[in-house]
Amino acid sequence: MSCAAEEVRPPARRGIGRALMADPLGAAGFALVAVFLAMALLAPWIAPFDPVALDVKAKFQPPSAAHWAGTDHLGRDLLSRIVWGARLALGIATTSVGIAGALGLVLGLVAGYGPRWLDALLVLVFDSMSSLPMIFLALAVITVLGPGTATLILVIVLVSFPAYGRMIRTQTLALSGADFILAERAMGAGPARIIFRHLLPNVVGPLVILICMDIPVVIMLEAGLGYLNLGVRPPAPSWGNILSDGYTSLRQAPHVIVVAGIPLVLATLGFTFLGEGLRDVLDPRGAGRRRP
Amino acid sequence: MTAVLDLARVSVDLPAGGFFAPVRLPVVLDVSLGVARGQSVALVGESGSGKTTLARAVMGLQPVAAGRIAFEGAAVEGRAGFARLRRNAALMFQDATASLSPRLTVGDLVTEPFRIHGQPLPDPRRTARELLGMVGLPPAMASRYPHELSGGQARRVGVARALALKPRLVIADEPTAGLDVSVQAEVLNLMTDLRQAMGLAYLIITHNLALVRHVADRVAVLYLGRVVEEGPTGAVFAAPAHPYTASLIAAEPLPDPRRRRADLAIRGEVPSILRRPAGCEFHTRCPLARDICRRRAPDLAVTGPDRRARCHLAVTQPEQGERHAVEN
Amino acid sequence: MTAPLLSVEGLSVSYRVPEGGDVRAVRGVSLAVARGEVLGIMGESGSGKSTLAAAMINLLPPGARIEGGAVRLGGADMLRLPAAEQRRLRGRAVAMVFQDPMTAFNPVLTIGRQMADFAGAHDAARAARGALAAMLARVGIPDAERCLDRYPHELSGGMRQRVAIAAALLMQPEVLIADEPTTALDVTMEAQIIHLLRDLSREFDGAIVVVTHHLGVIAELCDRVAVMYAGEVVEEAPVDALFHDPRHPYTRALLACDPAVVDPASGRLPVIGGRVPDLAALPQGCAFAPRCPAAFAACRTPVPRRVPGPERSVLCHGVAP
Numbered sequence: 010m011s012c013a014a015e016e017v018r019p020p021a022r023r024g025i026g027r028a029l030m031a032d033p034l035g036a037a038g039f040a041l042v043a044v045f046l047a048m049a050l051l052a053p054w055i056a057p058f059d060p061v062a063l064d065v066k067a068k069f070q071p072p073s074a075a076h077w078a079g080t081d082h083l084g085r086d087l088l089s090r091i092v093w094g095a096r097l098a099l100g101i102a103t104t105s106v107g108i109a110g111a112l113g114l115v116l117g118l119v120a121g122y123g124p125r126w127l128d129a130l131l132v133l134v135f136d137s138m139s140s141l142p143m144i145f146l147a148l149a150v151i152t153v154l155g156p157g158t159a160t161l162i163l164v165i166v167l168v169s170f171p172a173y174g175r176m177i178r179t180q181t182l183a184l185s186g187a188d189f190i191l192a193e194r195a196m197g198a199g200p201a202r203i204i205f206r207h208l209l210p211n212v213v214g215p216l217v218i219l220i221c222m223d224i225p226v227v228i229m230l231e232a233g234l235g236y237l238n239l240g241v242r243p244p245a246p247s248w249g250n251i252l253s254d255g256y257t258s259l260r261q262a263p264h265v266i267v268v269a270g271i272p273l274v275l276a277t278l279g280f281t282f283l284g285e286g287l288r289d290v291l292d293p294r295g296a297g298r299r300r301p
Numbered sequence: 302m303t304a305v306l307d308l309a310r311v312s313v314d315l316p317a318g319g320f321f322a323p324v325r326l327p328v329v330l331d332v333s334l335g336v337a338r339g340q341s342v343a344l345v346g347e348s349g350s351g352k353t354t355l356a357r358a359v360m361g362l363q364p365v366a367a368g369r370i371a372f373e374g375a376a377v378e379g380r381a382g383f384a385r386l387r388r389n390a391a392l393m394f395q396d397a398t399a400s401l402s403p404r405l406t407v408g409d410l411v412t413e414p415f416r417i418h419g420q421p422l423p424d425p426r427r428t429a430r431e432l433l434g435m436v437g438l439p440p441a442m443a444s445r446y447p448h449e450l451s452g453g454q455a456r457r458v459g460v461a462r463a464l465a466l467k468p469r470l471v472i473a474d475e476p477t478a479g480l481d482v483s484v485q486a487e488v489l490n491l492m493t494d495l496r497q498a499m500g501l502a503y504l505i506i507t508h509n510l511a512l513v514r515h516v517a518d519r520v521a522v523l524y525l526g527r528v529v530e531e532g533p534t535g536a537v538f539a540a541p542a543h544p545y546t547a548s549l550i551a552a553e554p555l556p557d558p559r560r561r562r563a564d565l566a567i568r569g570e571v572p573s574i575l576r577r578p579a580g581c582e583f584h585t586r587c588p589l590a591r592d593i594c595r596r597r598a599p600d601l602a603v604t605g606p607d608r609r610a611r612c613h614l615a616v617t618q619p620e621q622g623e624r625h626a627v628e629n
Numbered sequence: 630m631t632a633p634l635l636s637v638e639g640l641s642v643s644y645r646v647p648e649g650g651d652v653r654a655v656r657g658v659s660l661a662v663a664r665g666e667v668l669g670i671m672g673e674s675g676s677g678k679s680t681l682a683a684a685m686i687n688l689l690p691p692g693a694r695i696e697g698g699a700v701r702l703g704g705a706d707m708l709r710l711p712a713a714e715q716r717r718l719r720g721r722a723v724a725m726v727f728q729d730p731m732t733a734f735n736p737v738l739t740i741g742r743q744m745a746d747f748a749g750a751h752d753a754a755r756a757a758r759g760a761l762a763a764m765l766a767r768v769g770i771p772d773a774e775r776c777l778d779r780y781p782h783e784l785s786g787g788m789r790q791r792v793a794i795a796a797a798l799l800m801q802p803e804v805l806i807a808d809e810p811t812t813a814l815d816v817t818m819e820a821q822i823i824h825l826l827r828d829l830s831r832e833f834d835g836a837i838v839v840v841t842h843h844l845g846v847i848a849e850l851c852d853r854v855a856v857m858y859a860g861e862v863v864e865e866a867p868v869d870a871l872f873h874d875p876r877h878p879y880t881r882a883l884l885a886c887d888p889a890v891v892d893p894a895s896g897r898l899p900v901i902g903g904r905v906p907d908l909a910a911l912p913q914g915c916a917f918a919p920r921c922p923a924a925f926a927a928c929r930t931p932v933p934r935r936v937p938g939p940e941r942s943v944l945c946h947g948v949a950p
Contacts, residue, residue, distance in 0.1 A: 188400040189400050189401055189403065191357070191394070191400070192401075193413075195360040195362055196417050198417045199417075206402075207404075211403060
């Protein structure tokens with residue numbers, strides 16, 4: 010209705026941080042993510058034991074004062090393994106999603122603002138990449154290159170960049186006919202300037218949200234591949250490896266799998282809440298531009 | 302005196318039709334127009350007349366299908382030609398708020414032309430302050446974002462940005478659209494002052510006749526992409542030679558209840574450019590249409606000192622202008 | 630004057646804004662419109678005119694709160710009726726035409742289908758179809774029968790506005806409220822819609838309220854005008870008196886700065902200095918005083934409503950009672 014737009018002044022933009030904190034789920038998400046980030050960054054100082062130090066005599070110990078989360082079948086301290094696992098999981102997730110996001114951003118911008126033929130070519134790439142079933146692609150790449158951290162990152166990048174690229178392209182296309190882009194062209198601005206100074210800041214918000222929502226997917230993928238022994242090579246303390254170990258010893262020591270599952274669930278929830286909170290905060294401004 | 306901007310028989314097409322049968326629709330046809338140094342020329346027309354498309358074509362945002370654009374005597378061609386034009390001419394958009402890049406501050410926006418053209422910008426804050434001062438905005442405005450501005454403020458920022466590199470020509474698309482009466486007056490005064498101070502030439506694109514009467518030295522009336530009448534503003538308003546011009550003037554609501562229009566000046570709607578009428582394209586709505594108007598398209602012919610019109614009747618009857626004027 | 634069809638009594642509306650505080654968009658407005666009359670509500674953006682129009686049919690946007698007052702329509706207070714009763718009145722007793730008629734139509738239904746829905750006759754029967762076509766023809770749509778089978782996007786802006794007016798008139802409302810009915814249109818279309826509304830006001834046995842910022846539309850169309858500033862009606866007068874003998878300094882300033890009235894030869898237009906006040910922090914006295922050339926000490930105290938002539942009222946200290 011016109012009267013609302015006309016007479017209520019647009020609310021001054023509040024800080025994104027403050028708006029996020031006002032939303033209980035967003036704040037919870039932010040807190041969880043902060044805890045995991047702290048765990049990852051401070052792992053060497055937080056972890057009470059060496060995560061790969063064996064102590065076979067102390068295997069399958071339930072949680073105790075010495076081992077807060079108990080020990081696994083080789084007597085390794087589970088809490089330490091989980092703390093170091095956070096470093097591994099977040100490291101892999103942020104690196105791979107970061108690379109995929111940057112790749113998708115640049116390709117999407119180029120596709121959306123560049124010449125028609127380049128757009129057609131890039132859309133073909135995005136579509137053919139995303140038409141490959143994810144798990145088969147992952148298995149194929151791992152089979153060829155062998156399991157390991159670098160392979161894992163490569164798989165995740167290959168799987169996720171087409172979605173980012175396509176979203177950025179759609180947004181860029183919608184914006185490239187906007188008056189402010191025409192105005193920049195009329196002032197003589199070249200394509201590089203328009204893409205990086207004017208289009209990029211306007212399309213990056215939704216990408217951040219999407220990436221945030223994708224991080225838990227990647228953590229799950231990492232855990233899943235780890236569980237299948239196709240992820241990070243043991244004995245590295247990845248959450249997937251811990252889960253896998255826990256599964257084999259489910260009968261003797263059920264606490265292992267429980268202890269490994271909890272951080273996975275919390276991290277997933279944390280990033281999802283944060284992503285949804287960010288979406289609520291960033292989206293209302295949207296592209297709703299007034300027309301005369 | 303050479304013209305700042307000279308358009309010679311410019312035509313602009315827009316792509317239309319489906320994927321399998323692409324066609325190009327002529328939106329601007331055969332427009333010739335000159336803007337002299339320090340002169341203010343208005344391009345008048347209703348929506349669909351092609352006036353905005355023409356403005357965009359001049360700035361190179363829309364390819365020109367035929368004709369020639371010259372800026373200060375030199376033809377505007379290719380990348381270098383448009384780069385020179387864009388350095389020395391500025392386009393102001395109808396929707397001022399939408400024409401400002403939303404994630405940049407006002408200070409960055411008004412100094413953007415310096416960066417684009419690699420002009421020295423030793424003290425961006427001072428330059429921004431000076432430009433904002435020139436259009437009557439407080440320096441504190443420099444840290445605002447476009448969506449925090451009112452319509453009038455956004456318009457002023459647009460003017461400041463247009464003037465940043467001291468252009469010789471400003472093309473203003475509906476410079477007062479969407480503004481309140483009192484703000485409209487402020488923006489018009491600003492444009493008048495700047496014109497005098499900087500020797501600017503204006504090409505003003507509008508459907509607002511009150512605005513034309515107030516700021517334009519010359520006026521060109523567009524109908525379906527063709528110039529139907531052109532001449533000095535005073536003479537055209539006093540005695541329009543083309544019936545369409547006369548109808549436009551008669552249709553304008555006047556802020557005086559004692560001068561209400563008793564009858565309708567013009568009936569019907571602008572025909573679609575997909576179905577241009579044969580003969581004179583205005584004959585479907587023209588109160589004076591004759592047989593010849595339906596059969597043969599009139600040429601743009603001289604009807605008086607420095608005046609041209611595209612009407613059979615305006616040429617055959619020299620006193621035609623008076624006749625139309627009486628009908629208002 | 631006969632009993633008014635619609636009257637607004639001491640209406641105040643405010644919006645809650647996120648930063649805290651209330652934007653007082655409409656403050657103590659009283660207005661009445663009689664049968665056969667065209668009332669103009671004139672104001673610049675932020676004057677509260679659109680909020681007032683929306684309040685007249687109690688279709689305020691979310692966030693708006695009615696602080697007080699009443700909107701009387703045939704004896705009942707629109708603002709206090711049960712929702713079902715209000716819906717019944719909307720359309721039957723009072724109808725509205727918006728600035729952009731495109732948004733008032735459902736894009737996937739034909740014009741005829743939608744008009745039939747408005748009329749409540751869900752099966753567009755033959756007879757009803759005839760009635761619809763007659764109404765379209767009445768508002769000047771050529772080939773009305775065929776227009777019924779068209780979709781909104783197939784019509785031009787002017788045609789859509791005609792259809793919107795026809796749809797609003799279908800239920801023969803007593804009051805038609807038109808919010809900026811010509812703002813989105815070209816000059817020649819604007820003239821045609823003005824003519825249409827003027828003709829309708831003569832034939833149709835009700836009242837028309839036109840909300841606009843365009844002085845020309847007011848002068849061409851209205852019988853009586855209420856000028857709004859910062860949420861208040863600062864001057865109310867018959868149209869001729871308003872344009873030829875304005876009393877409130879704001880009305881005077883507004884009329885003076887319209888480029889349509891100023892001599893083209895004079896280089897500069899007069900302006901109103903200063904800005905519209907912040908509706909969340911209004912001054913104690915006259916809201917126009919900070920911009921008023923004739924302000925004096927008393928203007929900082931609450932303003933009296935003066936009645937300088939028949940059918941006139943002015944909200945100003947400076948006007949002789």
